[in-house]
Amino acid sequence: MTDALLAGKHVVLAVTGSIAAYKAIGLLRLLTQRGATVHVVMTESAKQFVAPLTFEVLSGSPVTDDLFSGHHDMKHLSLTEHADLLLVAPCTANTLAKIALGLADDVLGTMALTLQCPLMICPAMDGEMWTHATVQAHAKILQSRGVTIVEPEKGELASGQWGQGRLATEDTILTTVQTVLQPRKDWQGERVLISAGPTQEPIDPVRFLSNGSSGKMGYAIAEAAAARGAEVVLVSGPTQLACPVGVTRVPVVTADEMLQALSARFEWATTLVMAAAVGDFRAKESYSHKVKKEQWNGEALQLERTPDILLALSAQRTNQRMIGFAAETDELVEHGQSKLHNKQLDMLVANQVGGEHSAFGNDSNEVIVLTPNTAPSSIPRMPKQQLADVLLDRIKILSTSPQSQRSASQPIL
Numbered sequence: 364m365t366d367a368l369l370a371g372k373h374v375v376l377a378v379t380g381s382i383a384a385y386k387a388i389g390l391l392r393l394l395t396q397r398g399a400t401v402h403v404v405m406t407e408s409a410k411q412f413v414a415p416l417t418f419e420v421l422s423g424s425p426v427t428d429d430l431f432s433g434h435h436d437m438k439h440l441s442l443t444e445h446a447d448l449l450l451v452a453p454c455t456a457n458t459l460a461k462i463a464l465g466l467a468d469d470v471l472g473t474m475a476l477t478l479q480c481p482l483m484i485c486p487a488m489d490g491e492m493w494t495h496a497t498v499q500a501h502a503k504i505l506q507s508r509g510v511t512i513v514e515p516e517k518g519e520l521a522s523g524q525w526g527q528g529r530l531a532t533e534d535t536i537l538t539t540v541q542t543v544l545q546p547r548k549d550w551q552g553e554r555v556l557i558s559a560g561p562t563q564e565p566i567d568p569v570r571f572l573s574n575g576s577s578g579k580m581g582y583a584i585a586e587a588a589a590a591r592g593a594e595v596v597l598v599s600g601p602t603q604l605a606c607p608v609g610v611t612r613v614p615v616v617t618a619d620e621m622l623q624a625l626s627a628r629f630e631w632a633t634t635l636v637m638a639a640a641v642g643d644f645r646a647k648e649s650y651s652h653k654v655k656k657e658q659w660n661g662e663a664l665q666l667e668r669t670p671d672i673l674l675a676l677s678a679q680r681t682n683q684r685m686i687g688f689a690a691e692t693d694e695l696v697e698h699g700q701s702k703l704h705n706k707q708l709d710m711l712v713a714n715q716v717g718g719e720h721s722a723f724g725n726d727s728n729e730v731i732v733l734t735p736n737t738a739p740s741s742i743p744r745m746p747k748q749q750l751a752d753v754l755l756d757r758i759k760i761l762s763t764s765p766q767s768q769r770s771a772s773q774p775i776l
């Protein structure tokens with residue numbers, strides 16, 4: 364009974380040291396019967412409960428349980444490289460903590476830090492452990508990073524006590540695996556206009572004013588929105604990045620060109636995501652020929668402000684969601700709040716630039732999300748592709764009627 368969603372999929376099933384470890388045998392069978400290829404990873408404690416041989420015979424491939432044996436094939440990296448899902452079932456309180464905190468002292472912990480595919484965790488433990496504040500905090504950290512947690516069920520536990528801690532049923536786990544593997548099309552019918560990358564303001568034909576934006580965040584959002592069914596137009600400053608599949612790219616160079624390109628398409632859009640790092644200043648006069656160094660007698664370069672794109676588009680707004688980004692070196696929340704309100708945005712994503720963890724150029728990012736009616740919310744560091752999906756989840760639930768949102772946040776006079 365193969366299953367269209369599971370057939371041909373590569374699942375890494377990680378088994379940890381819970382009394383429910385034997386239930387992973389049933390899960391393995393269910394997944395392979397439905398056409399998935401399953402590779403099993405075991406923690407040292409898991410091997411106290413079930414012999415690796417059982418999983419090896421049923422999966423048809425050796426179990427990975429040691430970070431160091433056969434280290435030349437780098438299993439902790441290569442195993443999940445082509446995986447569609449890492450499923451940790453059952454997951455102990457210990458492994459939950461390790462993954463939440465990024466501890467990498469075994470194969471599973473190391474793998475979780477290099478993961479490119481979705482991660483699904485099915486905890487199983489004593490009821491008092493599951494409700495413990497520490498375990499709950501770890502589960503929340505993981506959820507906030509887009510990890511799917513399948514909550515344990517209530518019932519009789521191995522201890523003989525009743526409580527919430529039993530591994531979710533095979534049916535629940537299988538249905539959740541199918542949901543996670545299902546390509547989401549929740550942005551179908553939406554038209555998303557995204558700006559990305561830096562702008563360049565010429566001084567002369569070979570010199571320009573710009574910034575260190577790589578465009579990776581905006582491109583990741585464009586890619587994710589298109590994958591989730593949206594029509595996407597990406598207005599991009601100069602970058603080295605390839606245009607994501609299914610996205611229409613409009614290349615621009617200066618802030619003026621970016622404003623024109625966005626303005627021409629703004630009415631079409633249901634959502635604007637302004638992820639570009641638009642230069643704030645440009646040379647008051649630019650030269651049509653290359654200025655020779657001998658000609659430069661040390662006078663200061665006169666600068667002027669570039670157009671405020673968000674403000675200009677706000678004036679054209681009908682019912683688009685408007686999301687801005689703020690790249691700040693300090694006081695992220697304060698600067699972000701003032702931009703959110705001044706430009707009447709529905710959401711502002713504040714990120715840190717400069718320093719070791721600068722959002723510019725990095726493959727990962729951590730941000731603070733600000734909206735008019737809710738408290739600031741931090742999204743921890745994660746790959747920009749994953750962050751793009753988390754941001755789209757949050758943007759999707761914003762109202763498309765800014766008027767109603769604004770009136771809700773304004774006092775009734």
Ligand SMILES: Cc1cc2nc3c(=O)[nH]c(=O)nc-3n(C[C@H](O)[C@H](O)[C@H](O)COP(=O)(O)O)c2cc1C
Pocket residue numbers: 378379380381382383406407408409454455456457458459487488489492
């Ligand atoms: C009989 C027995 C059953 C256990 N069952 C569980 C369990 O269901 N859930 C859990 O979180 N820990 C359970 N533990 C504790 C874990 O095995 C222990 O925390 C171990 O360090 C987990 O290692 P791992 O996360 O690397 O697999 C159990 C321990 C024993 C001795």
